[in-house]
Amino acid sequence: MIRYIIGIVISLIAVSFIRAVVGMIQKSVKENVEDVLRDDTPKSNPAEPATAATLKRCVTCGTYKPEASMTRYGTGTKSVFFCSAACEKKAAS
């Protein structure tokens, strides 16, 4: 009789322990998924990479290069870009 009761108690403890573990796993998985979804939204910002890789035309030779790697003269829409020091010299002469 005592063995029977001990068996029930152990199985009850085991069931509650398994439920607790499963609940923790489900909770952590849910939180991880929510974190991934939350992290993804600010990363998908299309405006920033587009401006960083803007291509500009060299006024001397007509080569298109990223704006950051070119020599710039002037500001705004009046800007003039040179791809190299050689093209800069050609335009000056």
Ligand SMILES: [Zn+2]
């Ligand atoms: Zn050039």
